Amino acid sequence: MKKLENKVAIVTGASKGIGSSIAKGLAAEGAAVVVNYSSDKTGADKVVAEITGAGGKAVAVQANVSQPDQVTRLFDETKKVFGAADVVVNNAGIYQFTPIEQVTPEEFKRQFDTNVLGVLLVSQAAVNGFGEKGGSIINIGSAVSRITPPNSSVYTATKSSVDSITQVLSKELGHRKIRVNSINPGMVETEGSIAAGFIGSDFHHEAVKMTPLGRIGIPTDIAPIAVFLASDDSGWLTGETLLASGGVR
Numbered sequence: 001m002k003k004l005e006n007k008v009a010i011v012t013g014a015s016k017g018i019g020s021s022i023a024k025g026l027a028a029e030g031a032a033v034v035v036n037y038s039s040d041k042t043g044a045d046k047v048v049a050e051i052t053g054a055g056g057k058a059v060a061v062q063a064n065v066s067q068p069d070q071v072t073r074l075f076d077e078t079k080k081v082f083g084a085a086d087v088v089v090n091n092a093g094i095y096q097f098t099p100i101e102q103v104t105p106e107e108f109k110r111q112f113d114t115n116v117l118g119v120l121l122v123s124q125a126a127v128n129g130f131g132e133k134g135g136s137i138i139n140i141g142s143a144v145s146r147i148t149p150p151n152s153s154v155y156t157a158t159k160s161s162v163d164s165i166t167q168v169l170s171k172e173l174g175h176r177k178i179r180v181n182s183i184n185p186g187m188v189e190t191e192g193s194i195a196a197g198f199i200g201s202d203f204h205h206e207a208v209k210m211t212p213l214g215r216i217g218i219p220t221d222i223a224p225i226a227v228f229l230a231s232d233d234s235g236w237l238t239g240e241t242l243l244a245s246g247g248v249r
């Protein structure tokens with residue numbers, strides 16, 4: 001029997017990058033997966049087609065995680081198509097590095113709305129939706145909350161908030177059979193990190209030099225860790241933050 005047979009999983013921001021790999025990883029272990037996206041319907045449909053083409057179950061659902069009504073719709077649609085969720089992966093996230101002189105209230109709000117408010121709203125809906133059976137919430141933080149690179153004050157602050165939310169909710173929700181854990185990746189080559197100009201930059205070369213395993217990550221380095229945190233194999237873990245960074249810390 002596959003590890004996630006009869007489980008329903010929602011992965012936010014799964015139209016590309018780390019989220020798409022996690023969606024495929026969960027589906028390969030038998031979960032019925034909701035591939036959430038914000039604007040990239042084509043990307044989400046492609047992920048769904050890959051999963052269903054391999055014999056798995058998946059559906060794409062648009063929702064901006066920073067909008068409460070859209071998050072409600074995401075969970076309503078999930079329930080209608082597959083039944084109540086058992087696993088929620090808070091992966092949707094945006095990043096922009098800027099020196100302190102260029103930080104603006106607008107950029108602060110943009111990153112905090114998706115990376116922090118989005119995690120809170122989706123977790124709130126998950127708690128309501130899981131019901132008495134409980135469930136697993138997996139937050140995608142970042143190694144930046146340990147490494148604290150220069151020019152990343154806003155983004156690193158969002159991901160430090162994610163670390164705090166993981167720990168608080170693990171204590172708040174344990175008695176409801178809800179586990180809350182984080183995966184904190186180091187630099188990963190994705191559509192997003194390419195678009196941000198990280199790949200091939202000095203920052204990339206520095207990251208490789210600092211990494212004991214001698215390279216940056218790829219999305220399939222992260223997906224099996226999400227499968228582990230979704231499955232009963234990690235049933236005794238909650239409030240953990242797993243640094244998935246090839247050893248850089």
Ligand SMILES: NC(=O)c1ccc[n+]([C@@H]2O[C@H](COP(=O)([O-])OP(=O)(O)OC[C@H]3O[C@@H](n4cnc5c(N)ncnc54)[C@H](OP(=O)(O)O)[C@@H]3O)[C@@H](O)[C@H]2O)c1
Binds near residue numbers: 014019114141189
């Ligand atoms: N790549 C890295 O080096 C790295 C390292 C550590 C942590 N992380 C974290 O890993 C996560 C994924 O990063 P990535 O590099 O895979 O990103 P990516 O390639 O840019 O993909 C981001 C995904 O998030 C979705 N998204 C963005 N804003 C959203 C919103 N408000 N509501 C719903 N979905 C939204 C995007 O949807 P659309 O395409 O539809 O807009 C897309 O599916 C993020 O939380 C990021 O902070 C990344």
